[in-house]
Amino acid sequence: MNIFNIPLIIATQYSLAFTYLGTQDLVSLIHPALAVILVFPIIGIVSNFAWQTRQRRLQIKDSKKSKIPPVVGREHVKLGRWLATSVVGVNLIGLAYSIVYKNFILSFKKDNLDTVQAILITLLFIATIASFIMLFRAQSKLWRGIFATLSGMGLIILGAQEGVWRLSDQWYWSHYYYGMGVSLLMIFSLAIVEDIYKDRSNRWRNAHIILNCFALLLFIGQGITGVRDLLEIPPIGK
Ligand code: HEM
């Protein structure tokens, strides 16, 4: 037996821990499970702190005092960073699953896997993660802009690969487009943190509120389109 076939057999075997689920099914559940366990609870906490941050700021502006502790703003940003990281992470896991199973492994079975392309795509995953990590470390406005653009571009190029289910002709309820939208909005929020604090005219703050209220709608859409895809994709085998 060819030794290189062993990982392939494990990755595509029919039955693993459950009677009717194989390795591929279990791997496909990592993405939705993490979204439900990690991302959605953090969205709730971040939104609660966002509301308190705003209430506190408006109360102090009106009556110079507020019962809401000053720490809510910092807590919002701290958990906002976790939210952005978990959304981008879950997005990359969703893309990796689709690209590995519906592109690499399918092509390998048909003996037409383009190895150079597969290596380049793997390197792009690494470059996207590296740019996202650098976005946290960058201090100056220029570098934050550069790393935010690189992370966003990495996600978009990975999303354009063969195997990703985009539902482009029905983009208005596509899980892919909503997911890319929220991920880019999270990356943008990370990039403008310092601008929100520095800007006395509150223009960045207001832009942040409008964009992220839209992100909240997209998150709701992700919940709906995600569970729909769980039902819709397996029987059709997209
Ligand atoms: C669900 C997503 C989010 C929503 C709905 C949201 C909404 C808000 C709201 C309503 C405020 C208060 C604005 C005011 O003072 O009137 C705020 C403040 C802020 N947000 Fe977010 N936000 C979200 C995610 C994020 C993320 C991912 C980051 C980046 C780490 C972030 C960074 C900030 C910063 C720096 C402030 C200013 C905090 C302060 O004044 O101390 N937000 N956000």
Ligand code: HEM
């Ligand atoms: C923040 C939340 C989420 C983001 C950013 C996100 C993003 C993505 C992306 C970019 C893909 C790849 C597109 C594709 O190939 O279909 C995907 C696929 C998928 N997602 Fe999500 N998603 C999120 C939440 C969820 C939730 C809550 C569920 C279900 C409970 C879910 C279920 C799925 C399914 C079933 C697929 C298709 C996998 C396949 O191609 O077989 N997602 N997601």
